[in-house]
Amino acid sequence: KISKEEMLANLNRQIEMASYEAALEEKRQAYAKRPKKRVLTSASTKRAADAAYLESWRRKIEYLGNLNYPNEAKKRRIHGELRLLVSINSDGTLREMKVLKSSGHRILDQAAMEIVRIAAPFSVFPPEIKQDTDILEIIRTWR
Known part of the structure; x- marks a missing residue:
């Protein structure tokens, strides 16, 4: 019991x-x-849809970057390299940005982030990407 x-x-x-x-x-x-996230870098991109999206994004960023490079940096001949993470929602809107490695020059880091803000929104994800991705994280080195 x-x-x-x-x-x-x-x-x-x-x-x-x-x-x-x-x-x-x-x-x-x-x-x-x-949310389903995927990271794209130029080195890691294998799928054709990813490569096409990344290339389109890169062209837009570089075009706007050349137009909006800070005059102060040009005058003072400031150059540097920074790594930036850019998160994009499936509708093309900018989710967030983060400097992963600073250039060592605040003016360049801020300019890179401003260029991304100007470039947004980006293209809506094509169906091949949207089917398994809600957020793309693009990691890019800016020179």
Whole structure:
């Protein structure tokens, strides 16, 4: 025969397990809803649709970059190299930007970010990209 204490302990364990299972299910659902991200770099891009999107994006950025290069940097002959991460939503809107490696010159870092803001919005993802990607993260070295 099971004592009241044992029954109570078993009941408490069952309640605790149900609580853990509910929390786990909640985390599973949140994980399933998270946006699908992919990272593109010129070196890692293999799929034709990715390569075409990245090339179109690069051309637009370079064109606007040449038009909007800071006069102060030209006058002072400031040059540098920076790595920038640009996150784009599937509708082409700019999600976020982050300097991964500074050029060492604030004027160049800010100019690169301003050029991306001017260039946005970007092209809507084509169906080949949209089918498995909600957010594209483009990592580019600016020279």
